[in-house]
Amino acid sequence: MTFRLNSRCLDILDLLAAAERPLAAVDIAKQLNISSRMVRTSLTSAEQCLQESHIILKKVRGKGFSLVGSEEAKINLARMVREYNQPLTWISPTERLFVILLSLFFTDKPIQIKQLQQTLNLSRTTTIRLMDSTKKWLVDNHLVLIHRPNYGYMIAGDEVGWREAVINLLQESAGDARLLALFRGIRTVVDITFRTKTGLEEELQKVWIRLDIPLIKILISPIEHEFEGTLSDQEYINFFIYLAIAIYRNRIGKRISTFPEISKRPFSSQRLSEAQKIYAQVHEQFGILLPETEIAWIALQIPDTNPVGSTSNIKVDEDSSIKILINQILAQASLSLHPSLSVDMDLIRNLTVHIESILDPRRQGQTSKNPLLQEVKNRYSYIYAVACQSSLVLSDRLGRKLTEAEIGYIAICFIASMERLRLLERLTKKVMVVCSAGVVTAWLLVSRLRAEFPDIEVVEIISALELENRKYFEGIDYIVSTIPLRIKNIPSIQVNPLLGLDDCKALKEFFEKKGNISSENKLTHLSTTHLSELITLKSIELDVVAENWQEVVEKAGVRLVEAGDIEAHFIQAMKNIILEFGPYMVIWPGAVLLHASPSGVRRLCMELITLRKPVYFGHPENDPVQIAIVLGAKDSSSHITALLELNRLMQDETARSAIRNTSLKSVVLHWVSRFSNSTEL
Secondary structure, X not given: OOOOOEHHHHHHHHHHHHOOOOEOHHHHHHHHOOOHHHHHHHHHHHHHHHHHOOOEEEEEOOOEEEEEOOHHHHHHHHHHHHOXXXXXXXXXXXXXXXXXXXXXXXXXXXXXXXXXXXXXXXXXXXXXXXXXXXXXXXXXXXXXXXXXXXXXXEEEOOHHHHHHHHHHHHHHHHOHHHHHHHHHOOOOOOOOOOOOOOHHHHHHHHHHHHHOHHHHHHHHHHXXXXXXXXXXXHHHHHHHHHHHHHHHHHHOOOOOOOOHHHHHOOOOHHHHHHHHHHHHHHHHHHOOOOOHHHHHHHHHHOOOOOOOOOOOOOOOOOOOHHHHHHHHHHHHHHHHOOHHHHHOXXXXXXXXXXXXXXXXXXXXXXXXXXXXXXXXXXXXXXXHHHHHHHOHHHHHHHOOOOOHHHHHHHHHHHHHHHHHHHHHOOXXXXXXXEEOOOHHHHHHHHHHXXXXXXXXXXXXXXXXXXXXXXXXXXXXXXEEEOOOOOOOOOOEEEOOOOOOHHHHHHHHHXXXXXXXXXXXXOOOOOOOOOHHHHOOHHHEEXXXXXXXXXXXXXXXXXXHHHOOOEOOHHHHHHHHHHHHXXXXXXXXXXXXXXXXXXXXXXXXXXXXXXXXXXXXXXXXXXXXXXXXXXXXXXXXXXXXXXXXXHHHHHHOHHHHHHHHHOOOHHHHHHHHHHXXXXXXX
8 A cells, every 4th residue: 555544534434334325424524523524635535545445435416425346345445444554643623732732731841833743743834823722721721821932832820720720631631431441440331442543542641651540549549448439420530630630740849839729628637637648658659748738739639428419519308409300300211211210329329410510509601511522422312312302301490401511411321321231231132233244334333232222232243145044043132234124033123324313213112112032031140139039929919909099009019118128108209209200100011110219218129019900190101000010229239130120021011911910929920030030939
């Protein structure tokens, strides 16, 4: 190959090689977070590469770009794109400012324009123009950009301002998801890897080395367990990054000599004690003697160990307006995403922190930023749309529309919850992906499927040709295809590989219909409680007489009260939720999942009753109810496996009918055992 491509060209060719139909420049731009003009410019520079690959770039009027060539040529192109060695560094316009700022903040001497030109791969004129944006960013963060001829550019300002500005920069450029994964060493729902190597990635990697992130993890570990379960992700990120910056600056002799805000921001003796522990670790590792101002500064960054959600002046309890808002939001979102959202305590805590921040009167007039907004809108368009719809109650409360950034954070909370379900729920809906060219197209579709639908597992990817010769489909519940199929013995659906909003809606309806779910499908969950451990002979009552929904709630919950599993006020709490938010608990046709907050639960429990006569709860689609299940969840995770198994049980029409019409508890236990991984009855 006689030429070199940049990472932007490779990304565009990757999308086109995977597409079954022409892609408009605007659609490609949305996927890659660039402009349509950049797409067209990149394709022009990639034409020589396509010619050598025996592929023609065709512009279809009114539809977009497509690649014309043999299937073998397309496969070879896709392989070349994925295996391309050392592409030219390309930095998007939104990343250029970050790269310049990172270079300026983490350098010991002035930077010349020539150096920035080489880093950005831009002309001198364009680079100088970017320095105006750099200057403005620094002014907004209370710092000054100094420029002297034959000297270069440097940042000037006080030490406290320097630290706060660089912390803002790292959060804006890296994003909270990447920072959380980096600091905690965990996987996150958002893809934390750059698709191709970029200039921004290279600069961030230099910063992580300078900050010595692995060593900071060691320093935090002695006290980290004391914060477990009490800090939101955002609080943890802030704490970690403040500490990393403080240690880095002290190691190079940059210290806070005076800190007048200390007197205005008192901190507890506990926080000072934790700061002293960190100081002892710093002294042991680096031999650095920190002044009292530095220790106090670290103490101010350590949140008090209060439960998440109580960090503001707004009190959150059973009757609080925030609790009501969250229940309303989750009631709506559960209908579109997953019934487990309403009882995900981690989700409730994260939403509490976010909504408190939105309602805080001190934030009025401030513009919130969300560095992951575009990524969320592009990769999780369906979940973002659900967040828009379900957050309307919050807009009504505020008397204004939520910003896209605020909705984006709600969507991220939903995405995280769905990811937790995906990690817990395995082998629930086994999906085969079919496309015209096998894995060339499928990788993009598989990525989107996993992001939007946590309860599926893609078990096989094949081409249309391979499908023609396929006779057996054991272990396959659904087929998702990018081309039309005519298959009678297994449910199938055609979608766009980019999986747009309409495709997601169609897939949700498709997966919710009665499918060919194999009874051999088993769960491989983390060690937790299964459905058959909760629904036993003692927790089943059949042919119960109830005149209205209030009596259903009472009779479904009274046996759990008698058994000491829940407190009596838990029954009233379930009624209050229905009175306040309507019949959203009627999740399945003819079946209701009754639940309330954990405050009245003594231990994890379930009760299943059937009704002699159907009772109307007021649900427009799933009424009348003849099966009622009470769930008493004491924490945020121990019930998830049982709930997922219950969800699959109640989605099976045959199972619901058998349970609804039987007079034998053994029949109920039979169906429970079929959808539970535990054999203990």
